Amino acid sequence: QTIYRIGGMENVDVFTCEAKGRGLKAVKEFWAGDVIFAERAYAAVVFDSLTHLVCHTCFKRHEKLQRCGQCKFAHYCDRTCQKDAWANHKNECSAIKRHGKAPNENIRLAARILWRIEKEGGGLTEGCLVSIDNLQNHVDHFGDEEKKEMRIDLESFLEFWPPDNKQFGMTYISHILGVINCNGFTLSDQRGLQAVGVGIFPNLCLVNHDCWPNCTVIFNNGNHQAVRSMFHTQMRIELRALGKISVGEELTVSYVDFLNVSEDRKQQLKKQYYFDCTCEHCQKGIKDDLMMAVKEGNEKPSKEVVKDVIQFSKETLEKIDEARTEGIYHQVVKLCRECLDRQDPVLGDTNLYLLRILSIMSEVLSYLQLFDEAAGYSKRMVDGYMKLYHPNNAQLGMALMRAGVTQWHAGLIEAGHGMICKAYAILLVTHGSTHPITKDLEAMRVQSEMELRMFQENEFMYYKMREAALQNQTIQVMPEPAANEISPGIFQKK
Ligand SMILES: [Zn+2]
Ligand SMILES: [Zn+2]
Ligand SMILES: [Zn+2]
Numbered sequence: 001q002t003i004y005r006i007g008g009m010e011n012v013d014v015f016t017c018e019a020k021g022r023g024l025k026a027v028k029e030f031w032a033g034d035v036i037f038a039e040r041a042y043a044a045v046v047f048d049s050l051t052h053l054v055c056h057t058c059f060k061r062h063e064k065l066q067r068c069g070q071c072k073f074a075h076y077c078d079r080t081c082q083k084d085a086w087a088n089h090k091n092e093c094s095a096i097k098r099h100g101k102a103p104n105e106n107i108r109l110a111a112r113i114l115w116r117i118e119k120e121g122g123g124l125t126e127g128c129l130v131s132i133d134n135l136q137n138h139v140d141h142f143g144d145e146e147k148k149e150m151r152i153d154l155e156s157f158l159e160f161w162p163p164d165n166k167q168f169g170m171t172y173i174s175h176i177l178g179v180i181n182c183n184g185f186t187l188s189d190q191r192g193l194q195a196v197g198v199g200i201f202p203n204l205c206l207v208n209h210d211c212w213p214n215c216t217v218i219f220n221n222g223n224h225q226a227v228r229s230m231f232h233t234q235m236r237i238e239l240r241a242l243g244k245i246s247v248g249e250e251l252t253v254s255y256v257d258f259l260n261v262s263e264d265r266k267q268q269l270k271k272q273y274y275f276d277c278t279c280e281h282c283q284k285g286i287k288d289d290l291m292m293a294v295k296e297g298n299e300k301p302s303k304e305v306v307k308d309v310i311q312f313s314k315e316t317l318e319k320i321d322e323a324r325t326e327g328i329y330h331q332v333v334k335l336c337r338e339c340l341d342r343q344d345p346v347l348g349d350t351n352l353y354l355l356r357i358l359s360i361m362s363e364v365l366s367y368l369q370l371f372d373e374a375a376g377y378s379k380r381m382v383d384g385y386m387k388l389y390h391p392n393n394a395q396l397g398m399a400l401m402r403a404g405v406t407q408w409h410a411g412l413i414e415a416g417h418g419m420i421c422k423a424y425a426i427l428l429v430t431h432g433s434t435h436p437i438t439k440d441l442e443a444m445r446v447q448s449e450m451e452l453r454m455f456q457e458n459e460f461m462y463y464k465m466r467e468a469a470l471q472n473q474t475i476q477v478m479p480e481p482a483a484n485e486i487s488p489g490i491f492q493k494k
Contacts, residue, residue, distance in 0.1 A: 007037065007038065007127060008035060008036060008037035008038060009037055009127060009129060009203065010027075011026065011027060011028060011030075011036050011037055012024045012025065012026060012027060012036065012037060012129075012251065013025050013027050014129050014130070014206060015250075019278070020208055022130075022206055022208075023206065023207070023208045023250050023251075024129075024203075024206050024207055024208075024250070024251045025248055025249060025250050025251060026245050026246070026247060026248065026249050026251060027247065027248075028247055029244070029245065029246060029247055030241040030244070030245040031241060031243075031244055031245075032241055032242060032243050032244070032392060032429045033240060033241065033428060033429040033432065034240065034241045035238050035239070035240055035432070036215065036239045036240065036241060036245075036251065037203060037238075037239050038220075038236045038237065038238045038239075039127070039201045039202075039203045039204060039236060039237050039239075040201075040234060040235065040236050041187075041199035041200060041201055041235070041236075041237075042113065042116065042125075042128075042132065042199070042200045042201065042202055043088070043109060043112035043113045043116060043199065043200055044059070044109070044112075044187060044197055044198065044199030044200070045105050045108045045109045045112065045197055045198060045199075046059065046105070046196060046197040047105055047195070047196060047197055047198070048104055048105050050196050050197070051073065051074075051075065051102070052065065052067075052075055053065070053075075054075070054189065054196045054197065055075060055076050055077040055081050056074045056075055056076060056081075056085055056089070057076055057077075057081035057082070057084050057085040057235070058077065058081055058221050058222060058235050059187050059188075059189065059190075059196050059197050059219075059221055059235065060077060060189060060190045060221050061189040061190065061191075061194070061196065062077050065077060066078065066079075066082065068082070068089070068093060070093050070094075070097065071092075071093045071094075071096040071097055071102075073093075073096050073102045074089055074092075074093065088112060088115075088116075091111075091115045091162075091165070092108065092111060092112065092115070094162070095111065095160060095161070095162050098162060099159070099160050103156050103157075103159075103160045104156070105197075105198060106153055106177065106180055106181075107153060107156050107157050107160055109180050109184070109198060109199075109200070110153075110157055110173065110176045110177055110180060111157070111160060111161060113132060113176055113179075113180075113200065114161070114165075114166075114168060114173070114176060115165070117132060118165060118166040127203075128202045128203060129202070129203050129206060130202050130203065130205065130206055131202070132176070132179065132200075132202065133175075135179045135183055135200075135202060135205055136178075136179070136182065136183070136205075137174070137175045137176075137177075137178025137179050137181075137182070138178055138181070138182050138274050139174055139175070139178040141274045142178075146181075150174060150177060150178075153177050154170065154173060154174065154177070157173055157177070158173075179200065180198075180200065182272075182273060182274070183200060183205045184198040184199070184200065185198065185199050185200070185201050185204060185217075185219075185237065186198060187199055187219050188219055189221070190221045190436045191436065191437060191440070192219075192398065192431075192437050201237050204217060204237055204239065207239065207251055207252065207253050208250065208251075208252050209252060209253065209254060209255040209256075209269065209273070209275075209277065209279070210252035210253075210254065210279045210280075210281075211254055211256070211258055211262070211265055211277060211279045211281040211282055212254075212258070212279065212280065212281045212286070212390060213242065213252040213253045213254045213390075214241065214242055214243060214245050214249065214251065214252055215239050215240060215241055215242060215245075215251050215252060215253050216239075216240050216242055216253060216254075216392075216393075216394050216430050217237055217238070217239050217240070217253050218237065218238050218240060218394065218430060218431050218432075218435070219236075219237050220235070220236055220237070220238055220431075220432075220435055221235050221436075222234045222235040222236065223434075238432065239251065239253070240429065240430060240432070242390065242392045242393075242429065242430070243392065255269065255272070255273055256268050256269060256272075257395065258281075258388070258389060258390070258393065258395075259291070259352060259355070259385075259388060259389070259395075260291075260352070261285075261288045261291050261292060261352070262277075262281060262282040262285045262286075262288055263288075265277060265282065266282055287388055290348075290350040290387060290388060291350065291351065291352045291388065292351060292352070293347065293348025293349070293350045293351045294306050294346060294347055294348050294351070295345065295346055295347065295348055296348070299345065301345070301346045305346055306346060306347075309342050309343055309346045309347065309353075310353060312339065312342055313339055313342075313343060313353040313354075313356075313357070314353075316335050316336075316338070316339040316357075317353075317356060317357075319335055320332055320335050320336065320360060323335065324360075324364075329364050329367065329368055330368075332360065332364050333361065333364055333365065333368075336357050336360055336361040336364070337361075339357050340354075340357055340358075340361070343357065349380065349383065349384055350384045350387050350388055354384070355381055355384045355385070358377045358378070358380050358381040358384070359381050359399075361374075361377045362374045362375075362377040362378035362381055362402075362403070362406060363402070365377065366378070366402070366405075366406050366409070369409075371406055371409035371410040372410045372411075374406045374410070375406050375407050375409075375410035375412055375415075378402065378403035378406045378407070379403065379407070379415065381399065381403065382396075382399055382400050382403045382419065385399055385400075391426075392426055392429045392430060393426070393430075394426070394427075394430035394431070396426060397422075397423050397426030397427045397430055397431075398423070398427075398437075400419045400420075400422050400423035400426065401419075401420065401423035401427070401437075401441060401444075403419050404416050404417070404418075404419030404420035404422075404423055404444070404448075405420075405444070407419060408420070408444075408448060411466075413448060413451050413452050413455050413462075414452060414455075416448055417445075417448040417449060417451075417452045420441060420444050420445050420448050421445055423441055424438070424441045424442060424445050427441055447469070451465065451466065451469070
């Protein structure tokens with residue numbers, strides 16, 4: 001088994017061109033699943049709402065965390081994580097004590113960056129191809145609302161920053177806040193189910209966007225329990241190849257979810273990252289027709305009917321959001337059902353509005369443990385996804401995993417095993433074999449394969465075993481939907 005070390009910057013070269021500015025290209029050939037480089041966070045913090053639920057060093061979720069005795073703010077899994085954190089937490093700890101409370105996540109992250117700069121300077125640090133000083137901040141592009149938020153953040157920062165530390169100018173602090181605003185990378189928990197924090201990874205910031213990219217970026221919380229073994233791995237991001245990449249080819253990742261028509265993706269990219277996407281998929285509108293598909297053949301609906309159904313879908317999605325936020329899941333199910341009744345005779349099976357409803361419907365029904373019904377919807381959803389996504393897209397892999405688990409719970413062992421196998425093949429590329437989610441999937445794959453074989457040979461034994469498996473909860477039920485879901489954009493933005 002390969003152990004990936006932090007690094008790999010020798011695998012890439014920085015280039016500059018007029019159209020895109022800076023970028024990274026490969027200096028050797030890569031294949032699907034190769035780690036091109038791995039990078040530790042320059043600085044990272046846990047989200048405000050989760051500071052007592054997630055370890056401040058490794059960003060894993062834990063039932064029981066230990067609290068820092070000094071500030072009572074920071075939380076850690078154990079002594080190892082606490083000791084690891086001290087170098088980064090020392091200044092923060094005394095600043096929180098002095099200030100009386102911890103400021104918001106943006107301010108905490110800015111302070112951590114500036115304490116590091118106070119110690120090491122703002123120039124190039126070891127293993128970095130770009131310095132914090134040289135990262136883009138886009139402050140010039142800010143609209144009125146963003147400028148106002150920036151002023152509020154600046155004020156809270158100045159209140160928090162200790163007078164006995166180095167004093168930075170307003171322009172420099174604004175630069176750091178601007179960098180966080182457009183380059184903050186969302187960190188997830190160890191199961192990849194929840195967004196738990198934000199970090200700055202300077203090398204990753206050099207990787208340009210493409211809606212149909214050749215790389216993916218994945219957060220790995222590492223395995224700190226293996227500190228003394230050769231398997232010791234640290235919290236890091238990994239840039240992984242999705243397919244063959246030739247020498248000299250530019251490395252790209254997608255900053256946004258592909259499941260939006262090109263016009264909408266372009267708008268989102270402009271608003272969030274301040275550039276016009278000129279990728280091939282946007283220029284040619286590739287797959288736009290599938291995402292807007294309507295029923296074909298004799299029953300082909302009129303333009304008016306399609307327009308009405310889309311409008312109805314938009315309104316329903318808003319109502320669903322409200323009901324979901326309030327946790328009224330039976331209302332969500334009712335709204336989805338009404339919407340599907342309208343959509344089914346009109347929209348094609350890859351239409352985005354249909355897929356969104358199918359996704360919410362199967363997620364909520366699974367949460368309510370109504371697996372028999374959820375199974376059908378999740379099958380339709382992943383069938384649509386497979387026609388739209390890149391075959392090695394991480395989101396497709398995660399959707400297949402969830403759908404596979406739903407099929408398994410519904411007793412559809414063959415379909416479930418098939419989806420779990422497909423998900424496993426994708427996650428081997430996007431997450432790697434040592435990632436906790438891939439390991440979960442491998443266990444599911446082995447179990448569902450065994451069950452499938454038994455089912456084919458001896459049905460009675462199969463049902464006996466299944467009963468036992470359900471009691472043991474080997475294949476777990478779904479987490480509660482909504483709340484802090486992984487945002488579809490890779491760099492977080494408030
Ligand atoms: Zn930890
Ligand atoms: Zn502390
Ligand atoms: Zn594009």
